[in-house]
Amino acid sequence: MSSNTPGSDESIFDLAIIGGGINGCGIARDAAGRGLKVFVCEKSDLASATSSSSTKLIHGGLRYLEYYEFRLVREALTEREVMWSVAPHIIWPLRFVLPHHKGLRPAWLLRLGLFLYDHLGGRKYLPATRSLRLDRHPAGAPLKPIYTRGFEYSDCWVEDARLVALNARDAVEKGAEVVTRMRCSRAERKDNLWHLTLVDERSGAPREIRARALVNAAGPWVADVVHSVLRDNHPAPVRLVQGSHIVTKRLFDHDRCYIFQNSDGRIFFAIPYERDFTLVGTTDQDYHGDPAQVKISPAEIEYLCKGASDYFKKPITPDQVVWSYSGVRPLYDDGASAAQAATRDYVLKLDAPESQPAMLTVYGGKITTYRRLAESALAMLAPHLPAASKRPIGWTGKEPLPGGDFKMTAFDAELARVKERYSFLPDVTARRLFRAYGTRIHDLIGTAKQYPDLGPVLGADLTEAEVRYLVRAEWAMTAEDILWRRSKLGLRLSAQEVAAVQECVARALAERQAA
Ligand SMILES: Cc1cc2nc3c(=O)[nH]c(=O)nc-3n(C[C@H](O)[C@H](O)[C@H](O)COP(=O)(O)OP(=O)(O)OC[C@H]3O[C@@H](n4cnc5c(N)ncnc54)[C@H](O)[C@@H]3O)c2cc1C
Secondary structure (H helix, E strand, O other): OOOOOOOOHHHEEEEEEEOOOHHHHHHHHHHHHOOOOEEEEOOOOOOOOHHHOOOOEEOOOHHHHHHOOHHHHHHHHHHHHHHHHHOOOOEEEEEEEEEEOOOOOOHHHHHHHHHHHHHHOOOOOOOOOEEEEOOOOHHHOOEOOOOOEEEEEEEEEEOHHHHHHHHHHHHHHOOOEEEOOEEEEEEEEEOOEEEEEEEEOOOOOEEEEEEEEEEEOOHHHHHHHHHHHOOOOOOOOEEEEEEEEEEEEOOOOOOOEEEEEOOOOOEEEEEEEOOOEEEEEOOOEEOOOOHHHOOOOHHHHHHHHHHHHOOEOOOOOHHHEEEEEEEEEEEEOOOOOOHHHOOOOOEEEEEOOOOOOEEEEEEOOOOOOHHHHHHHHHHHHHHHOOOOOOOOOOHHHOOOOOOOOOOOOOHHHHHHHHHHHOOOOOHHHHHHHHHHHHHHHHHHHOOOOOHHHHOOEEEOOEEHHHHHHHHHHOOOOOHHHHHHHHOOHHHOOOHHHHHHHHHHHHHHHHHHHHO
């Protein structure tokens, strides 16, 4: 992490970023890679808010075509293979099955949409769209027999919260400072610099930093930062839209996903999840509460169960739900009437009064397009930042994220090498670890020669070595950080095991502090 000596110019950051979600960390990575001195503060854990509650798709967004969002769809489609190539461990291709029926948009319109989907954004490796006879295809087997025809197309999956942590990790390896559990309580312009007051959320200790430019990437708190932290009375055009997902035990035995349309016209997905589960979501409704308290309602659970039951032979009932999560989209308020019609595109607002330090506010966006959002943000801020050109614009789409330094199409071959090298790992563990950490698995395993060298197993296949790695390299500070964001092992651990993980994290943190 970079040094920060108060009182000297060394202590002045080029760019301070409020918010450790995908947008804050994505901008940090890009800026640090270009040679800027970057600071990120996150009041909770990395990706603790919207960036861990997405549907986890790197996708063009088939339905956005209906809203004529061609710019967004083209950019998002292009990002699929770019992102897959820089993070082939945490991003992989998926095939989506769209069963066709009378209540749906007409087949010709879907064909047109899918044709555009195939051709709008470059596609080299992802397979093309095709028609399916569901009455003869394994993807039709779990569905009601009325669904005889459909389409199949490609998008990608992303481990959303891990993507955030890896962007932060890379930013730090390129000189940035990223601090979590550190809230920005005040930011003001003084002497042509931004002065930020920060509060350590655990100890209450204050900290001050200065920066030449500021980014407000606070996601659902973007307006809160405008009004309470910057004390700016102008309205912040953000529309908070809640989206919830349910997780059930595995509903079908193949690796394709489904895209379904509900009777109200909304689409939702059923996606194979964490090997033994199925993810069903999402809902879309305006939200007016505290974003930190967002929670799925019984009505949303009912809605998703009913929607899925319209398609699957076996009905899905609320008692089958083993986990759920809810998040808030911080969309740019474009005045659309329905929540699902509000633009998913990002909007960046630059505030740079004459001879005053600049500030950029991020509204909206998608995980899919965070890299392009970061490039646009830095292009807008460039006149207000020191010239820095360690790497050319676009570098984030060419250099791998930590652990992703292998060919995007070579996951299985690389995994086979990992299994051979660490033959003491059970197959499922080798696969899970390589999916999560890619080539950084070697840092995690270190000098271990046999399974017990990784320390006690705390629950499922989580070892002490993995906990220590996450504390050391990925800002983990609680069991929840590890079980619900750096991994989804929370789905498999008992309360007692969670307590053991918490104790292990506390020990690892104490040892780090003492060192
Ligand atoms: C239900 C749902 C499904 C979605 N599905 C997809 C999908 O499949 N594909 C896709 O591409 N996109 C999807 N999205 C959109 C995507 O998740 C969001 O656009 C993205 O995560 C927003 O990231 P962010 O960094 O702006 O916000 P966040 O991830 O919320 O990050 C903002 C951070 O700022 C921090 N913060 C706030 N105030 C302060 C402060 N004062 N000091 C310090 N830190 C502060 C917060 O703690 C938070 O961690 C989905 C969103 C939802 C809700």
